[in-house]
Amino acid sequence: MTTDLYTVISNKQVAPSIFSMTVKDHLNLPVQPGQFHMLKTLAAEPLLPRPLSINDVENETLTFLYEVKGDGTKNLAALTTGQQLRITGPLGQGFNIDGIVGNARLPKVLLVAGGIGIAPFKYLARSLAKKATVSLAAGFRSNPYAIDDLKEFVDDIKIATEDGSYGVEGRVTLVFNPVDFDVVIACGPTPMMRAVKEMCKQAKVKCILSMEARMACGIGACLGCTIRTTKGMLRVCADGPVFDANEVIFND
Amino acid sequence: MTKESLAQVPDLSVDLCKITLKNPVIAASGTCGFGLELMHFYHPSVLGGFSTKGLTLYPRPGNHGIRLHETRAGLMNSIGLQNPGTEVFVKEILPKIRGLTNCLIANVGGSDFDDYIEAVEMVSAADVDMIELNISCPNVKCGGMAFGIRTQDAAAIVKAVRPACKKPLMVKLSPNAHDLVEVALAVQDEGADCLSLVNTFSALAIDVYTRKPVFNNVTAGLSGPAIKPIALRMTRDVAKAVQIPVVGMGGIETGIDAIEFIMAGATAVQVGTAGMVQPDILPKIIDEMAQFMASQGISNLKEIQGII
Numbered sequence: 001m002t003t004d005l006y007t008v009i010s011n012k013q014v015a016p017s018i019f020s021m022t023v024k025d026h027l028n029l030p031v032q033p034g035q036f037h038m039l040k041t042l043a044a045e046p047l048l049p050r051p052l053s054i055n056d057v058e059n060e061t062l063t064f065l066y067e068v069k070g071d072g073t074k075n076l077a078a079l080t081t082g083q084q085l086r087i088t089g090p091l092g093q094g095f096n097i098d099g100i101v102g103n104a105r106l107p108k109v110l111l112v113a114g115g116i117g118i119a120p121f122k123y124l125a126r127s128l129a130k131k132a133t134v135s136l137a138a139g140f141r142s143n144p145y146a147i148d149d150l151k152e153f154v155d156d157i158k159i160a161t162e163d164g165s166y167g168v169e170g171r172v173t174l175v176f177n178p179v180d181f182d183v184v185i186a187c188g189p190t191p192m193m194r195a196v197k198e199m200c201k202q203a204k205v206k207c208i209l210s211m212e213a214r215m216a217c218g219i220g221a222c223l224g225c226t227i228r229t230t231k232g233m234l235r236v237c238a239d240g241p242v243f244d245a246n247e248v249i250f251n252d
Numbered sequence: 253m254t255k256e257s258l259a260q261v262p263d264l265s266v267d268l269c270k271i272t273l274k275n276p277v278i279a280a281s282g283t284c285g286f287g288l289e290l291m292h293f294y295h296p297s298v299l300g301g302f303s304t305k306g307l308t309l310y311p312r313p314g315n316h317g318i319r320l321h322e323t324r325a326g327l328m329n330s331i332g333l334q335n336p337g338t339e340v341f342v343k344e345i346l347p348k349i350r351g352l353t354n355c356l357i358a359n360v361g362g363s364d365f366d367d368y369i370e371a372v373e374m375v376s377a378a379d380v381d382m383i384e385l386n387i388s389c390p391n392v393k394c395g396g397m398a399f400g401i402r403t404q405d406a407a408a409i410v411k412a413v414r415p416a417c418k419k420p421l422m423v424k425l426s427p428n429a430h431d432l433v434e435v436a437l438a439v440q441d442e443g444a445d446c447l448s449l450v451n452t453f454s455a456l457a458i459d460v461y462t463r464k465p466v467f468n469n470v471t472a473g474l475s476g477p478a479i480k481p482i483a484l485r486m487t488r489d490v491a492k493a494v495q496i497p498v499v500g501m502g503g504i505e506t507g508i509d510a511i512e513f514i515m516a517g518a519t520a521v522q523v524g525t526a527g528m529v530q531p532d533i534l535p536k537i538i539d540e541m542a543q544f545m546a547s548q549g550i551s552n553l554k555e556i557q558g559i560i
Contacts (some may be wrong), residue, residue, distance in 0.1 A: 001292045003531050040529070046322055047529055048477055088531055214320045214329060217528040219292065221285035223305070223334045224320040233313050233334055238289075251316070 001076040003088040004222035012087020015145035032094030034126035139172025178203035205246035262545035269420035272298035280524030281359035301355025308532020311337035317468035326478035388426030388451035400426035404559035407438035414443040491517025517558035
């Protein structure tokens with residue numbers, strides 16, 4: 001990991017409030033799928049950088065898919081080609097591809113995305129391609145996004161929208177059954193993560209979660225982003241963001 | 253390098269309780285873990301020193317719920333002294349970090365007199381260079397700040413801990429003290445070797461949609477550039493009043509900010525929040541101090557310390 005100024009190659013809106021930013025990866029550090037970076041524009045405010053998972057790594061570029069939610073992501077969305085921003089990373093423990101694939105020949109892996117939780121799955125699916133049979137179940141409030149990006153790497157896509165505008169009407173948990181898979185990997189809002197964990201537990205299927213938390217340092221020093229786990233309070237930034245679902249304790 | 257250019261290199265070294273720091277910039281407790289995380293960005297030996305995450309006699313899981321909240325030019329935190337306890341620190345962590353700095357400051361807190369005394373005794377007997385006594389953590393019940401608010405409580409805890417402390421004793425003061433200068437003087441009288449100030453300001457944030465405080469503990473500690481002018485004033489107030497060295501902190505982001513604290517009377521400074529905004533900022537602050545000194549013809553920080 002390192003911290004440096006990066007140059008924006010492109011930064012475009014792909015759906016309402018959803019942006020995709022590609023920067024020149026001049027350092028070309030090895031990045032695991034599921035890892036994240038801390039991004040901050042050169043503006044003084046807001047103070048802290050924002051943690052964004054890596055969407056894709058290709059041809060000496062890094063791509064981040066992000067939702068504009070507050071001042072930090074609003075600043076990021078305003079960046080234009082050629083502008084610089086500070087990026088620290090890659091950070092955290094990403095997906096362990098060998099662990100996911102295991103000894104099985106082409107294991108069946110399901111990726112479950114809730115909204116912007118789809119962000120880390122492009123690079124993950126790319127990394128799993130040819131090693132596993134990858135399916136995607138993606139849930140959105142309304143219009144889906146970032147699906148076309150994944151088509152190249154996944155064998156099957158099921159979509160749910162809460163307003164029924166596309167695919168199955170309702171939550172993403174309606175469109176899959178964990179027993180059909182060897183491993184389920186989820187990234188999305190907490191209620192979805194809790195539900196997916198529970199479904200996999202019932203089905204006795206291995207479940208891996210990529211967690212999100214408010215962060216300050218992003219490097220494991222400040223203990224601001226800890227979550228409850230069976231191993232005590234663990235740091236999402238340094239011990240995660242990828243956790244075995246059995247370890248994560250969801251607060252009631 | 254020629255003799256002439258050597259002569260122009262400003263001397264950033266400072267003496268703090270008979271320890272020579274190569275420069276006055278210390279990583280603040282709770283913002284640099286146990287120093288290991290810094291190594292991804294620079295070797296901690298380039299700093300004047302670092303202060304560990306606050307240690308307590310027994311392990312603490314820390315607070316539940318939201319631990320961080322950003323404000324204008326500031327950061328509120330309520331970590332709650334999550335730490336592995338003094339025994340794990342001494343046996344497992346200290347051997348890994350001892351070589352990282354020649355000024356390893358162990359920050360120690362507690363919830364009652366016995367806890368404080370036992371923790372200080374254990375940690376100060378180990379191979380650390382200094383103890384920073386935390387009587388100012390605002391985020392745990394009786395976890396420190398209770399001792400840093402009223403003068404008689406601050407004096408009593410330092411008096412109790414002093415005989416157990418085998419290393420120089422730095423006492424970290426709370427800006428929430430009823431009378432900070434009075435606390436500083438009382439702590440000095442009870443045998444503190446130096447002071448560090450300020451810890452975070454007790455502060456409040458409200459989620460108007462849930463109609464609840466953002467933090468489970470209602471209040472949390474505010475740090476960052478928002479507090480700098482107040483911290484600077486407090487550093488000067490205390491430095492003017494006491495005879496022991498003062499380590500100033502609160503919102504330092506640049507070398508110029510650090511120079512301000514030196515001019516306000518600080519012997520050294522600590523940097524916390526800025527290191528979380530940009531992980532390699534502390535070495536940059538040191539470079540900026542050197543550049544400022546060179547540009548102003550200052551060869552030693554003593555020339556400007558306490559001039560305001």
